[in-house]
Amino acid sequence: xxxxxxxxxxxxxxxxxxxxxxxxxxxxxxxxxxxxxxxxxxxxxxxxxxxxxxxxxxxxxxxxxxxxxxxxxxxxxxxxxxxxxxxxxxxxxxxxxxxxxxxxxxxxxxxxxxxxxxxxxxxxxxxxxxxxxxxxxxxxxxxxxxxxxxxxxxxxxxxxxxxxxxxxxxxxxxxxxxxxxxxxxxxxxxxxxxxxxxxxxxxxxxxxxxxxxxxxxxxxxxxxxxxxxxxxxxxxxxxxxxxxxxxxxxxxxxxxxxxxxxxxxxxxxxxxxxxxxxxxxxxxxxxxxxxxxxxxxxxxxxxxxxxxxxxxxxxxxxxxxxxxxxxxxxxxxxxxxxxxxxxxxxxxxxxxxxxxxxxxxxxxxxxxxxxxxxxxxxxxxxxxxxxxxxxxxxxxxxxxxxxxxxxxxxxxxxxxxxxxxxxxxxxxxxxxxxxxxxxxxxxxxxxxxxxxxxxxxxxxxxxxxxxxxxxxxxxxxxxxxxxxxxxxxxxxxxxxxxxxxxxxxxxxxxxxxxxxxxxxxxxxxxxxxxxxxxxxxxxxxxxxxxxxxxxxxxxxxxxxxxxxxxxxxxxxxxxxx
DNA sequence: GCCGTTTTCGGCCCGACTGTTTTCAGTCG
Numbered sequence: 001x002x003x004x005x006x007x008x009x010x011x012x013x014x015x016x017x018x019x020x021x022x023x024x025x026x027x028x029x030x031x032x033x034x035x036x037x038x039x040x041x042x043x044x045x046x047x048x049x050x051x052x053x054x055x056x057x058x059x060x061x062x063x064x065x066x067x068x069x070x071x072x073x074x075x076x077x078x079x080x081x082x083x084x085x086x087x088x089x090x091x092x093x094x095x096x097x098x099x100x101x102x103x104x105x106x107x108x109x110x111x112x113x114x115x116x117x118x119x120x121x122x123x124x125x126x127x128x129x130x131x132x133x134x135x136x137x138x139x140x141x142x143x144x145x146x147x148x149x150x151x152x153x154x155x156x157x158x159x160x161x162x163x164x165x166x167x168x169x170x171x172x173x174x175x176x177x178x179x180x181x182x183x184x185x186x187x188x189x190x191x192x193x194x195x196x197x198x199x200x201x202x203x204x205x206x207x208x209x210x211x212x213x214x215x216x217x218x219x220x221x222x223x224x225x226x227x228x229x230x231x232x233x234x235x236x237x238x239x240x241x242x243x244x245x246x247x248x249x250x251x252x253x254x255x256x257x258x259x260x261x262x263x264x265x266x267x268x269x270x271x272x273x274x275x276x277x278x279x280x281x282x283x284x285x286x287x288x289x290x291x292x293x294x295x296x297x298x299x300x301x302x303x304x305x306x307x308x309x310x311x312x313x314x315x316x317x318x319x320x321x322x323x324x325x326x327x328x329x330x331x332x333x334x335x336x337x338x339x340x341x342x343x344x345x346x347x348x349x350x351x352x353x354x355x356x357x358x359x360x361x362x363x364x365x366x367x368x369x370x371x372x373x374x375x376x377x378x379x380x381x382x383x384x385x386x387x388x389x390x391x392x393x394x395x396x397x398x399x400x401x402x403x404x405x406x407x408x409x410x411x412x413x414x415x416x417x418x419x420x421x422x423x424x425x426x427x428x429x430x431x432x433x434x435x436x437x438x439x440x441x442x443x444x445x446x447x448x449x450x451x452x453x454x455x456x457x458x459x460x461x462x463x464x465x466x467x468x469x470x471x472x473x474x475x476x477x478x479x480x481x482x483x484x485x486x487x488x489x490x491x492x493x494x495x496x497x498x499x500x501x502x503x504x505x506x507x508x509x510x511x512x513x514x515x516x517x518x519x520x521x522x523x524x525x526x527x528x529x530x531x532x533x534x535x536x537x538x539x540x541x542x543x544x545x546x547x548x549x550x551x552x553x554x555x556x557x558x559x560x561x562x563x564x565x566x567x568x569x570x571x572x573x574x575x576x577x
Numbered sequence: 578g579c580c581g582t583t584t585t586c587g588g589c590c591c592g593a594c595t596g597t598t599t600t601c602a603g604t605c606g
Binding site: 023024025026027028029031032059060061062063064065096099100101102103104105134135136137138139140143374377378379380381383422444445446447448 | 578579580588589590591592593594595596597598602603604605606
């Protein structure tokens with residue numbers, strides 16, 4: 001799909017415009033980029049069927065942007081963008097990925113020091129060339145160095161949400177090949193880790209040659225590292241490396257186990273094999289020279305005296321002991337989820353109407369959906385004030401009435417994503433909060449607060465009898481920003497004491513709480529909720545990423561409040577309303 | 578550059594914070 005390519009270009013155009021200090025236009029390009037990113041249909045199809053007029057029907061796309069899409073579809077480039085790149089030939093994306101660096105600073109550093117990329121930025125910062133510049137200083141320079149270090153730590157890894165759709169596509173194509181009897185994804189992707197280094201595929205095939213031919217000649221391959229009988233490695237245009245191994249059927253389970261990892265889990269498993277005088281490797285489980293298991297994972301685990309362990313648990317975090325004791329958790333599944341409670345509507349600048357959201361949620365088989373628009377503090381997100389919240393509530397009431405009359409067993413809940421101010425207070429009056437079905441509260445400003453103050457802030461918010469759920473509790477942004485100063489142990493204790501639910505946010509950059517915090521929450525007896533934070537109905541499909549985190553954190557149905565029916569869910573909300 | 582149940586022009590993207598300054602520019606949500 002060209003949608004993503006064009007969205008990316010629009011995003012960079014927005015940054016270039018920002019750089020030049022142009023007002024409002026960046027917003028228009030950003031909005032168009034967001035819409036394209038989430039569009040279900042390909043712009044090629046839309047253009048082929050409806051021409052320029054069809055493109056202009058896309059929200060946020062007008063005359064000028066439609067023409068640029070047309071230009072890209074016809075020529076593969078957009079001259080407006082190329083012009084910017086000639087004028088300011090810098091790796092803008094990489095530079096502003098550094099926390100604290102924005103388009104303006106990037107421009108300044110290019111003009112004064114000729115900095116075009118991360119390496120040059122780091123060199124300049126380390127040799128103290130940046131601090132003396134007007135508008136910069138020692139702290140900015142130190143922050144840049146810190147930011148670069150964080151970015152470097154996470155380079156080479158991709159978000160689960162970035163690579164999973166890609167891997168699914170490759171896997172589906174592999175499985176469709178007549179020469180392939182079986183194919184699976186292994187590695188950290190199978191374990192659904194939040195970030196992925198590279199993709200490992202395994203296959204059984206009677207004609208490995210043909211499978212390898214296919215693998216190395218996929219349209220997105222830009223580099224072939226190697227092509228052999230049993231293993232090939234390639235790099236895709238998206239920057240991801242992929243391996244494919246063809247495995248003999250008798251070893252397939254052992255190989256799947258071995259290449260799924262984690263390394264720590266495998267070491268522990270091999271130790272069990274050694275204790276039984278066996279040997280375990282990627283070819284099978286051996287007693288002396290005799291293979292006693294290998295075709296399936298189940299038989300490998302069984303011969304080691306263990307039930308099959310779900311890949312998400314394979315981190316040597318106690319899953320082997322639990323398996324031995326027969327106490328493995330029954331992990332939460334996508335099918336268990338009854339509703340999504342963190343969804344933004346057009347009321348706060350999201351894309352879709354509440355009716356559209358309800359429709360989409362029903363199509364996903366949900367029993368309820370909660371609208372959680374931003375509140376007034378977040379002006380940029382068009383946060384609602386009390387009056388607007390009430391207006392919106394009336395719309396929801398009317399919609400519920402309509403659904404009821406149509407005989408639908410579906411409920412739209414009235415919520416909000418309120419802001420936790422620096423002192424822990426909420427930016428909406430108690431009176432209006434009490435009129436909602438539930439309240440999510442989150443921190444959206446002043447992240448660099450010292451730990452003691454941050455915890456006091458959170459404690460105050462969680463003690464508020466109207467605050468039911470804390471959104472993205474640690475504030476981390478994967479590959480971009482560390483957690484804010486949260487003492488997770490203390491947070492969990494307060495959550496338990498106050499009956500506050502902690503969110504598992506499914507947004508691919510967040511996945512917050514993360515897996516180990518989820519496990520800690522479960523052990524503390526804190527309830528959680530898996531939400532998408534969707535700003536567009538297509539983002540309701542982010543939920544599996546949150547489910548994956550929850551599964552990695554050992555969560556079961558009982559731990560997750562939106563796996564409960566509506567009545568039980570509502571009864572669990574605080575009695576402050 | 579987009580958009581319209583007040584508008585085809587004039588709004589939209591505001592407010593807090595940080596780090597730099599001595600009144601403000603840049604960044605972030």
